[in-house]
Amino acid sequence: MSFRSGRHFLQIPGPTNGPDRVLRAIDRPTIDHRGPDFAQLGLEVLAGLRGVFRTDGPVVVYPASGTGAWEAALVNTLSPGDKVLAFETGHFATLWRTMAERFGLEVEWVPGDWRHGADPERAEAVLRAEPGIRAVMVVHNETSTGVTSRVPEVRAAIDAAGSDALLLVDVISSLGSIDYRHDEWGVDVTVGGSQKGLMLPAGLSFNAVGEKALEASRSARLPRSYWDWEPIVEANRSGFWPYTSATNLLYGLREALAMLSEEGLENVFARHARHDAGGGGGLGAGGAVRGLARALRLADGDPDGRRVRRRRGPARDPRALRHVARRGAREAGRRVFRIGHLGDFNDLMLAGTLCGVEMGLRIAGVPLAGSGVEAALALLEAEPEPGGSADADGAVVRQAAAEPAA
Amino acid sequence: MSFRSGRHFLQIPGPTNGPDRVLRAIDRPTIDHRGPDFAQLGLEVLAGLRGVFRTDGPVVVYPASGTGAWEAALVNTLSPGDKVLAFETGHFATLWRTMAERFGLEVEWVPGDWRHGADPERAEAVLRAEPGIRAVMVVHNETSTGVTSRVPEVRAAIDAAGSDALLLVDVISSLGSIDYRHDEWGVDVTVGGSQKGLMLPAGLSFNAVGEKALEASRSARLPRSYWDWEPIVEANRSGFWPYTSATNLLYGLREALAMLSEEGLENVFARHARHDAGGGGGLGAGGAVRGLARALRLADGDPDGRRVRRRRGPARDPRALRHVARRGAREAGRRVFRIGHLGDFNDLMLAGTLCGVEMGLRIAGVPLAGSGVEAALALLEAEPEPGGSADADGAVVRQAAAEPAA
């Protein structure tokens, strides 16, 4: 590759920027995965994960990508031919559906326009009509579109329908970024990943498992071995895993959990909301990204979602498009691009990203309604971030006073 | 944990000592797993892996522990109710058998004494008697016992029996440590892991896939999604993976492959053989560990295996036993302990380990026949390692001459 100076801005809707603290934590010699130091590490990360998932029950950790944890949620709870309910809220909901079908499950598929979350009313109606449905699969926050589903309302719909279906929720891109409560919201299996709000490289994924799901796993008949919860939950009691653990990623996880705890989950959520396009999912009504989008007339508001979308696609040079991509956004389709702002992120990183987007769009010849960056900065200025993301410096004034004025 | 100074000696039969070069390589910001820099990384590690597995065919990489790659080998090639042949060569062979049974396969199990590898003659006899057997599962080197199976002879036995069974081989603890040749030996699926000879932390595992196995995967009916070879092999053509890759472990893998290439695989094998107990698997007849064992009268020679075993278990203090463990060995059973010497390892690390073992045994009150360390050192001295593992220094003599003599 050609030489590129300076720090790379990785604002894709994939893995988030890994903080140095986490990378350095990973960069340590492996210890014996059967020794007492490991047990301490294991118990510590398992306790921390329960805090992030907001559950008192077990959180199963897999050395696997998020799709592995999807598979685990299915094979631990269901049997061949079982019916499940799923909603077309975006690309990943569609992929999860395909996976379910490969395991011989019968998927009741509620089509959607990728611009709305799972519809609780529709869920209730389907569950009343199909009482045999064994599980409802919901993607909390769709990475592909930014659409958020209202999980507690889906739970209420299941209950209202008198269904005993399990509620399986994918929080891969919402965990540690927007409010989520496994126990309080009555979720049965929560599927998480390491590479977004947890600020780790990809390579670990999770199942938070409720009591009812654990019970279901005892009679579920889809074949399973690697994903089987039981031996893992059993070994976890003393801080171990039945297989050779991905110890170095667990070091990183411990550090990431410490960072989330130091900042405070509520503060993390507020930070992302400030940066966000605002909108659904309990977030404030208009963060910096949405400010940019509005000013550029790129936004297509949607009470359920947080999407940044351009309405009419002007003719443009593909090479110029790449300039857009180069400058901090990833194009997710012909008329949409996405800006990742989860994880270890602050005002100046966001500002740099938005400048890159605006420069890129202009270079690409996209007609813009105004200065989106100025609009976004105005929103950030209105309530400056605590601590600041550049040198906070009481000493500055003193030092300044000591130097001759120009 | 209490403070411990100095570098920890991790000589367990689990993950090996990770070299600093590999840890530092992992400790880098994640890049876009859909961008051109990633493609270059992907193509580079896939090419390197083919060199280590000695195959021209695809090597599938999973973010998973080795047991995941075991599962992948089964679900990609077999259908419910299929018959497979397996050999009791140790703990891991037994675990793999259990996994096969969980997937509804019928396992023809050849019992063993954990002191001999898979018996080719017995294999041929069973395959003749049971022509419906679809696969033969062999653990190349049993981590639990050090027993090595002669893979080419198993292949010859399958062919001699006129069977079209696939040969599935677990090389988790032999890959990159002792000679192995996927293509030349006619193996259909080779199952590897990252944490031994590849010197990485655990978290990646592999399937090297032969043409016949790929063909079998097209009609195999065990349900699969995460482990499915097809989309991975397809995406790999351009250097990508269909899921979010464990990019940071791939950075480490690239560095580890570079190290194996710089040292030369043949030199790596020779280094391990020098340190080894010697014995089967094509290794030299007596390395340093075996020298120690012989001198201490701990060894129980076995032409097929490389086991270090104590014959009679004297009464001893369990607390003292832990002293043994503390000093570089892990106890695998009441009468056996194991010394890990794979991966990034040299003469002085081995010497320190053997000293720890001998001190530990003496502290534990185990009667010893003589000085095992001296015996081992004598073997190492006979042919010093090239380069040396401490400061090689032509300048020493010059500097020495320049300083006043005492």
Add this chain to the structure above:
Amino acid sequence: MSFRSGRHFLQIPGPTNGPDRVLRAIDRPTIDHRGPDFAQLGLEVLAGLRGVFRTDGPVVVYPASGTGAWEAALVNTLSPGDKVLAFETGHFATLWRTMAERFGLEVEWVPGDWRHGADPERAEAVLRAEPGIRAVMVVHNETSTGVTSRVPEVRAAIDAAGSDALLLVDVISSLGSIDYRHDEWGVDVTVGGSQKGLMLPAGLSFNAVGEKALEASRSARLPRSYWDWEPIVEANRSGFWPYTSATNLLYGLREALAMLSEEGLENVFARHARHDAGGGGGLGAGGAVRGLARALRLADGDPDGRRVRRRRGPARDPRALRHVARRGAREAGRRVFRIGHLGDFNDLMLAGTLCGVEMGLRIAGVPLAGSGVEAALALLEAEPEPGGSADADGAVVRQAAAEPAA
């Protein structure tokens, strides 16, 4: 300290952002500073330094801050009571003068307004008037003010005056950032540091030494031991140092030199010029920082300098001032703040910094003439950086095409 998420923007006029590659290089076990691997390291960094200083002569490396290398330049070339000529171009020129006086040198001091570089005409006049002057001390680029001195013209002035004074030049904040040529410009001693254009942490400093300076050192009578060039130049012939070297910083130096070489010094200079305020020292007439300053009516143009200065200091809240500082600038005096943009830096880092400055000024209630960020972005857009500082991605378009459009 309170928790701060995201990457810190260190845009002070002190050490620059250290690239990860350099930090990782430093993070390696120390090797024997008398062994052959060290000699190779030593010879390699010494060769690389000669390339950056543009000299064929020796470059002496000290484990010391830049002020140490100032001292070295004086004590190696001068004797008690010697006369030297120096110019008041800013804070650091003044400090260097004080140092000279502490060593009993008699300083001919040309006062200045901190807004112009060393005046060649004035230099010639003084040298004619004082033929006994033994050295001329010039700060190439004043960190405190951004003022650049025209070194070749100072050399010409010395020659025109018929003086045999040595030319001592401080390039601490210009080396590896703007064009500098030790040999071609006839400099006798060049004083450099590690923490700016060389992208290292502070801790190493340098003297590039010309033939005439080396000759002068043989008769110079200021006492010296640690700073003495002779034993260092002698030991350097074989790649060693006479003292215990700061090996880990040398690892970092090797990596930084490799980065400068990969990017190409000319490209590095062009990159900084694009980001710069433009102006003197051979730079282009108007980079992004100057664009911001002009738009905000903060700039006070000066053909010799590159200063960002606010003309009239409005009353303002000191707490708000700190907000400015927090957002990427450091206040150097009551009416000046400075933005560091040397070292490992790119467009999006600069854009984030400028956004921080503008937000900070607005929060501080400073009346601004317009949007400086927009002005700066327009300048950067006019000629996009090669390669880009965010994900460059040919694959984006392909992937986009493969995903359903929203």
Add this chain to the structure above:
Amino acid sequence: MSFRSGRHFLQIPGPTNGPDRVLRAIDRPTIDHRGPDFAQLGLEVLAGLRGVFRTDGPVVVYPASGTGAWEAALVNTLSPGDKVLAFETGHFATLWRTMAERFGLEVEWVPGDWRHGADPERAEAVLRAEPGIRAVMVVHNETSTGVTSRVPEVRAAIDAAGSDALLLVDVISSLGSIDYRHDEWGVDVTVGGSQKGLMLPAGLSFNAVGEKALEASRSARLPRSYWDWEPIVEANRSGFWPYTSATNLLYGLREALAMLSEEGLENVFARHARHDAGGGGGLGAGGAVRGLARALRLADGDPDGRRVRRRRGPARDPRALRHVARRGAREAGRRVFRIGHLGDFNDLMLAGTLCGVEMGLRIAGVPLAGSGVEAALALLEAEPEPGGSADADGAVVRQAAAEPAA
């Protein structure tokens, strides 16, 4: 260089093995050296250093090698022509003397045989005879020979002679390794370095400064600027330095001080004494290295020193000598080699080193009286190290019980 696998054993009498914790701490982005986070770092390391030097007074930190701190001790306290007393205890004492002479000091030199420390009786006699002596220079532990001087007795001698000479002590290779007490022993300036007991890379050095030395610095007339204590002590009050600090090495220093504090200085001293050759300086009478030496008939006991010396130099092949060097020892002269065992070190690292020495000597054809390794191990076994340096594992026994016995 040729490829070398495994961890390098750096047991030279130069920099010690840097622990990973310290290297990782150094590998962090630099922060503003004028900001509040830096002040916290500064105050923390200065407090920690006072603990290690055992002083309540200031400890001045220089970005410099140890020879820089030697120079600082002289130029801050003395004036041209001053008389100082020094002792020939080895190579470094001799170098320090040469430095003093370069600064125009008159050195009263007490010749020695490199096998005894500074002689207090002789000191008293000289001081009585030469009442004008202004300083006494003592090397606490001679790196070149291992000879230790009894500092409190030298202090007593100065007092007994009625002299007001300052006591300057070099603790470069003893600080953090053997007991040392700046205040209690009445030392005026203590000169330390970062690369031995402090487990850092080279690059920082220290002056602990007593009240009387501070007073002397006010009238001392050797020219100084970089080394001047006053502005540093002044800036240190608020945690800063007057120059650009070597921040990353300070990160490492903070971590190293934390490690020394976690282990406890007394435990560190005991650990080194166990490994040591025993002998003078308050150490126990016979550690492991001395055990080896005795068994090999290499030792030449000396109540004042800890030297490992071979009596008669047999004819031998220079190439073989390098084998010795390669295996963990550095030859310091024709008849001496030295084994470094300070810093982050444990039993198994020592055992590996001693095995390397013994193998090397045998390969070199040196006739040995017996097995030195066995003798050394016996001494280590007699009192095992707390915690152990390999996997301490209560879980081992449980796991062992769960696996089938072979």
